[in-house]
Each structure stands twice: as structure tokens, then as C-alpha cells.
Amino acid sequence: MQFTIEVGRYNPEGRYAETAVPGEAFPAPWNASPARRYQTYTVELPQHAVVLDALIAIREYQDPSLAVRCACRSAICGSCAMWINGHANLACKSKLESFTKDGKTRVESPPSMPIIRDLVCDMKPFWDKHLAVKPWLENKEPVPPPDEEYRVPNAAMEELIQEVSCISCSACLMDCESFAVNPDFLGPQALAQAYRYVGDPRDDKTKERLGELSKAGGIWDCTHCFECVQQCPKGVAPLEQILKLRKLAVDAGFTNNPGTRHADAFADSVKHSGRLNELTLMPKSTGLFNIVGQLKTLPSAINMARAGKLPPLIHKSIPGVERIKKIFQRVGGRFK
Amino acid sequence: MKVAFYPGCVSKGACPELYVSAKMVAEPLGLELHELESAPCTGAGVLSEQNRDLADALNGLTLAMAEAQGAELMTICSTCQGVLSDHNYHLKKDEVRRDKANATIADQGFRYSGTTTVKHLLWMLFEDIGIERVERAIKRKLTGLKIAPFYGCYILRPSEALGLRERPERKTYLDRLIALLGAEPVEYRGATKCCGFPMLTFNRDKALAMGGNHILEAKDKGADLLVTPCPLCHLNLDGQQPDAARVLKKDIGVPIFHLPQLLGLAFGFEPEQLRLNHHVVPTKGALEKVELKV
Numbered sequence: 238m239q240f241t242i243e244v245g246r247y248n249p250e251g252r253y254a255e256t257a258v259p260g261e262a263f264p265a266p267w268n269a270s271p272a273r274r275y276q277t278y279t280v281e282l283p284q285h286a287v288v289l290d291a292l293i294a295i296r297e298y299q300d301p302s303l304a305v306r307c308a309c310r311s312a313i314c315g316s317c318a319m320w321i322n323g324h325a326n327l328a329c330k331s332k333l334e335s336f337t338k339d340g341k342t343r344v345e346s347p348p349s350m351p352i353i354r355d356l357v358c359d360m361k362p363f364w365d366k367h368l369a370v371k372p373w374l375e376n377k378e379p380v381p382p383p384d385e386e387y388r389v390p391n392a393a394m395e396e397l398i399q400e401v402s403c404i405s406c407s408a409c410l411m412d413c414e415s416f417a418v419n420p421d422f423l424g425p426q427a428l429a430q431a432y433r434y435v436g437d438p439r440d441d442k443t444k445e446r447l448g449e450l451s452k453a454g455g456i457w458d459c460t461h462c463f464e465c466v467q468q469c470p471k472g473v474a475p476l477e478q479i480l481k482l483r484k485l486a487v488d489a490g491f492t493n494n495p496g497t498r499h500a501d502a503f504a505d506s507v508k509h510s511g512r513l514n515e516l517t518l519m520p521k522s523t524g525l526f527n528i529v530g531q532l533k534t535l536p537s538a539i540n541m542a543r544a545g546k547l548p549p550l551i552h553k554s555i556p557g558v559e560r561i562k563k564i565f566q567r568v569g570g571r572f573k
Numbered sequence: 574m575k576v577a578f579y580p581g582c583v584s585k586g587a588c589p590e591l592y593v594s595a596k597m598v599a600e601p602l603g604l605e606l607h608e609l610e611s612a613p614c615t616g617a618g619v620l621s622e623q624n625r626d627l628a629d630a631l632n633g634l635t636l637a638m639a640e641a642q643g644a645e646l647m648t649i650c651s652t653c654q655g656v657l658s659d660h661n662y663h664l665k666k667d668e669v670r671r672d673k674a675n676a677t678i679a680d681q682g683f684r685y686s687g688t689t690t691v692k693h694l695l696w697m698l699f700e701d702i703g704i705e706r707v708e709r710a711i712k713r714k715l716t717g718l719k720i721a722p723f724y725g726c727y728i729l730r731p732s733e734a735l736g737l738r739e740r741p742e743r744k745t746y747l748d749r750l751i752a753l754l755g756a757e758p759v760e761y762r763g764a765t766k767c768c769g770f771p772m773l774t775f776n777r778d779k780a781l782a783m784g785g786n787h788i789l790e791a792k793d794k795g796a797d798l799l800v801t802p803c804p805l806c807h808l809n810l811d812g813q814q815p816d817a818a819r820v821l822k823k824d825i826g827v828p829i830f831h832l833p834q835l836l837g838l839a840f841g842f843e844p845e846q847l848r849l850n851h852h853v854v855p856t857k858g859a860l861e862k863v864e865l866k867v
Contacts, residue, residue: 323762414766414767414769414783415772415779415783417783417786418769418779418782418783418786419776419779453776457775457776458772458775458776458779459772460767460769460771460772460780460783461618461726461767461771461772462726462730462766462767462771463726463727463729463730463731464726464730464766464767466730466731467730467731467732480621480622483622483623484622484623487623494775495774495775495776496775498774499619499774499775500619500620500622500623503616503617503619503620504619504620504623506614507613507614507616507620507631511611511613511614512582512585512586512613512614513582513583513586513614513617514586515582515583515586515587516586518774519773519774522774522775523774530777533777534777536815536816537812537813537815537816540812540815540853541587541812541853543853544851544852544853545589545848545851546587546588546589546590546812546851546852546853547587548586548587549586555610555611555612555613556610556611557611560611560634560678560681561613561631563681564613564627564630564631564634564677564678565627567630567677568624568626568627568630568677569624569627570623570624570626570627571623571624572620572623572624572627
């Protein structure tokens with residue numbers, strides 16, 4: 238079968254692309270990704286071929302100058318994540334046939350990452366974030382002697398299988414919306430790994446970890462868009478792990494942050510009226526005594542009021558709101 | 574066709590233009606709306622992440638109300654759609670979760686047995702109402718307008734709970750609708766991306782940049798306006814657009830339409846009826862292209 242591949246080429250002539258500068262203004266430096274030149278190749282491959290087969294065929298038989306990073310060809314090593322038709326995927330796991338759109342497949346280095354050459358991006362931001370969550374166990378005492386195993390209940394480890402499945406391919410980070418505007422965000426992979434250690438009964442630093450993760454750049458900087466769940470080739474579902482961390486952090490008492498205030502204000506409004514009170518949600522989430530924060534939202538509030546888009550000043554409850562209050566009393570937990 | 578109508582908090586709060594226009598287009602589409610007036614907020618995912626049992630009970634109650642009406646539940650908000658779909662998916666599949674939710678709402682006289690279908694108006698257009706009926710309702714083709722679809726996350730992801738595995742065509746409905754109404758759909762990457770709204774109260778400037786970047790990309794591709802099936806996206810993309818422009822230090826000025834407003838225009842309603850004069854970003858320029866005034 239004949240396939241047409243459009244490859245994003247980039248050759249900086251020996252110069253490495255700029256790497257991330259944490260705290261810099263957005264868009265993130267690598268968002269101003271250098272322009273690629275798109276080069277079209279035609280390859281003859283069997284119907285079941287994957288994108289990586291095509292790239293290897295191009296490199297081996299047509300154009301040895303093409304740079305592509307790959308190793309295992311079996312979705313285990315995590316080397317070949319790249320953009321295929323505008324989304325991060327493993328080239329070795331993506332069937333050419335199903336990725337052919339309008340007669341061709343476009344592959345390129347993800348613009349959210351610094352680029353080195355052609356399809357090879359710089360993984361530095363990824364590894365920096367990964368290491369920032371201290372992805373190792375800090376043993377809880379008593380540690381068994383070296384010749385013995387550290388035994389934990391089976392069920393506790395089953396709970397972590399999803400996170401352990403991560404192959405560090407960075408597909409989730411490549412398509413992360415928050416990361417695209419916020420280089421400081423730890424990102425889905427690192428946070429899913431953080432949960433892997435927070436959730437491990439052998440780890441002694443649960444509380445410290447949750448405290449760190451509740452700071453800026455951590456769990457509350459995720460925009461909840463599900464891209465990482467969609468793109469992960471191993472079913473790690475990073476967002477789900479981030480949401481677990483949020484709950485654990487709040488339960489552990491790390492509540493002085495906009496995320497917790499938002500959840501509390503939200504719950505309060507639904508409990509008392511059955512629906513959302515947008516008028517009080519924003520100020521309460523920002524923090525009623527956070528004057529600078531409040532002032533920042535003021536121009537938008539004025540714009541909306543002018544357009545006649547302010548929620549009704551008197552917030553009405555839904556009929557039968559008593560029912561909702563009862564539900565909160567029963568299963569509301571800390572929202573009771 | 575009778576539907577259990579779930580308007581969502583935002584259409585009754587900061588986006589009254591959505592509620593008004595949705596009710597307006599119901600008639601030409603042959604929809605008989607039975608509003609679920611006593612259904613609670615879905616919790617927008619915020620409650621689900623902190624307390625799953627609570628969110629199961631609240632959404633189970635809503636699903637039970639629609640079930641009692643014997644009608645499909647119709648949303649006009651991607652976020653409501655996403656959260657209701659997610660809870661519905663699990664409550665249907667997981668008997669333990671369903672029993673738990675039912676135990677909480679039983680003495681209120683409600684029980685969810687797991688038969689409700691949750692559909693956004695956008696999906697209903699193609700799957701229940703049918704494009705022939707939509708076509709018949711068109712009185713004014715939107716020829717000459719270049720429209721960028723903005724789907725919003727929760728109508729696309731996670732795809733399993735939203736039934737996109739069985740119906741992958743749901744990913745293209747907005748594009749197809751734009752073409753059906755006579756306008757030209759704009760292809761751009763931001764169409765399926767996040768508007769930034771969920772982060773607005775946590776990390777304001779980044780949230781604004783996120784939404785602003787998508788609008789600028791669409792504008793770059795020649796879009797006269799964006800259309801969205803999600804009022805939360807609308808709040809960020811329209812309501813906060815001047816602030817996003819300030820943060821990004823760029824001129825934006827692209828109007829954002831709600832899905833029913835776009836339908837309403839094509840069905841011959843006047844811009845004022847659809848409250849297109851109540852947006853933060855003026856809709857005037859886009860409307861002039863189809864010779865309409867506000």
C-alpha cells in the first residue's frame with residue numbers, strides 16, 4: 238500500500254533550540270517554535286504498517302538526513318512520541334491507515350517542546366518536572382533488613398498499577414494545555430508519578446509531598462481538559478491521578494489555596510440553593526481578603542455588567558432545594 | 574419530540590442569552606422542552622473530584638428526574654454534558670455506585686435505574702432531530718461568514734464516557750453544522766482545546782492567555798466569529814476577552830456566539846431577540862457580513 242507522509246523538518250545547523258526559562262512571560266518560549274519545512278515522502282508499506290515503519294523506511298532508503306528518535310518499536314520504551322496530525326502519539330503504536338487524513342499523514346516535533354532537529358524534541362522540560370516530584374520512595378520505618386522484602390498488601394499496589402505503567406514518553410506533556418501557557422506547571426506525567434509515591438504505603442513523606450504539590454505550579458494549575466487522559470498510550474490517565482491528589486491534599490489540611498476555596502464556595506452555593514451562584518463564586522475563590530486578586534477581576538466584572546451579563550443580584554434557589562440540603566447532610570462529608 | 578431540558582446554572586446566570594436563544598430555536602426544531610426545574614447543579618466536576626458519592630447522588634437525582642419523564646435529557650452546556658455523561662456512564666455500569674446513589678435519594682421518592690440518555694443539543698441536531706429538519710428551518714443562510722468552531726473539552730473528552738468511541742462523528746458536528754448553515758468552517762488547532770475557564774480563579778493570567786491564544790489563532794485563519802456549545806467557554810472567551818487581550822498585549826476583538834444563537838440567526842430570528850447585543854465583545858462586525866444590524 239502506498240502512504241504519503243509529510244514530515245516537519247527543522248535543522249538548526251548545530252544550534253540547539255532555546256530551553257525553558259521558568260517564570261518567563263507566556264507564551265512559553267518554546268511556543269514560539271521555529272518554523273518547520275514540510276517535506277513530503279511516499280512509501281510503499283503493508284496495510285498494517287505504523288507511522289514509525291514509514292519514518293524508518295524513509296530514513297533507511299530515501300533520506301538518511303531525517304532525524305527520528307526510536308528504540309523498541311513496541312510501545313515500551315517511550316522514545317517515539319511525536320505529533321501525528323496535530324496530537325501527541327507514539328509513532329510505533331499509530332497505524333498509518335487510521336492516521337491518513339486527506340490522503341496523507343503529517344508528523345512533526347510537538348511545538349510545545351523545545352526542538353533539536355526534525356522529529357527530535359528536547360526532553361529537558363519533561364525530565365526536570367519528573368525529577369522535581371522526587372520520584373523515589375522515602376522509606377517508612379521500620380525498614381526491613383536488606384535481605385528481606387518490604388511487604389505491603391497486594392491491594393495497595395494494585396491501586397498504583399495505572400501510574401506504574403507510565404513509560405515516560407511525554408505524550409501527555411506535549412499536549413498539555415496548561416503547560417503550553419505555563420512553563421512552571423509540573424504537568425500531567427510528573428503529577429501522576431507524584432501520586433504513585435503519595436499512594437504508596439511504604440512512603441514516609443506523604444504530607445510533605447502533598448504540601449509541595451499544593452503550591453503554585455502544582456495540582457491546582459491543571460486546567461482539567463482531559464487531553465492527557467486522551468493522549469496517554471498506556472492508560473495512566475494522569476488527570477485522574479491529579480484529582481486524587483487534590484482530594485488527598487485538601488483532606489490533609491492544605492486548604493489555603495484558590496482551588497480549595499473554589500471547591501468550598503461551589504459546594505456551599507449548591508448546598509444552599511441547588512445551583513451555582515456565579516456572583517459570589519469568583520470573589521470567594523479568589524479569597525475575600527485578597528485585595529489585589531479582587532481588583533484584577535474588577536474590569537471584567539464591569540465589562541460583563543455593562544453588557545447585561547451579570548447574574549441576577551438576588552440568587553434564587555431551585556424548587557425543592559430541601560432535597561439537595563438533605564443529600565449534602567447525608568453524603569456531603571466536609572461540605573455538610 | 575419531548576425532551577427533559579437541563580439548562581444548567583450558567584444559562585440562568587451570567588449567560589441569559591443562551592437560555593433565551595435555546596428556548597427560541599426549540600420550536601422550529603420541533604423540540605418540546607420540559608425543563609427540569611428542580612434538578613440540581615452537576616457540580617461541574619469540582620464536586621466530583623472532592624466527593625464522588627455526593628456528585629453521584631446529585632447527578633443520579635437529575636438522571637432519575639429525566640427517567641421519570643421518559644425522555645432524553647438535553648443539555649446546552651458542554652460542561653453539564655461532560656459531568657452528567659461521566660456520572661451516567663458509571664451509574665449505568667457500576668451497580669454498587671448506583672445503589673449507593675439511590676440509597677441517598679430514595680426517601681425523596683427518586684430512584685435511577687440507569688436508562689436515561691444524556692445529549693447535548695448539538696448531538697440532538699444530528700442524531701434525533703435530523704439535518705433535514707434543521708435544513709428546512711433555515712430562513713437565512715449565513716453565506717460569507719467564516720466561523721471557527723470551539724467545541725470545549727467536556728463534549729469531546731474523556732471520549733469513552735461521552736460515547737465517542739461508538740460515535741466518532743460527534744467530533745465533527747460543529748464543523749458540519751457551520752457548513753450546513755451556509756457559512757465556512759475555519760480549521761484551526763484550538764477548536765478542540767481548553768478555553769482556560771477551569772483555571773480562571775486559580776491562575777488568572779495563564780487562563781486568559783490560554784483562551785486568548787486560541788481566539789488569535791482562529792482570527793489568524795480568517796475567522797469572523799467563534800461558535801461554542803459551552804457557556805463556560807463563552808464566559809472566558811467573550812466575558813474575559815478584553816482582559817486576555819491585555820495579558821497577551823494583542824488586539825483580539827472576535828465575537829463569540831452560543832450555538833443556539835447561531836442556529837437562531839439562520840432560522841430568521843433577529844439579533845436582539847437572541848440577545849446578540851448583550852455580549853462583551855460586540856457582534857456588530859460579524860453580523861454586518863450577513864447584512865444584519867444590532
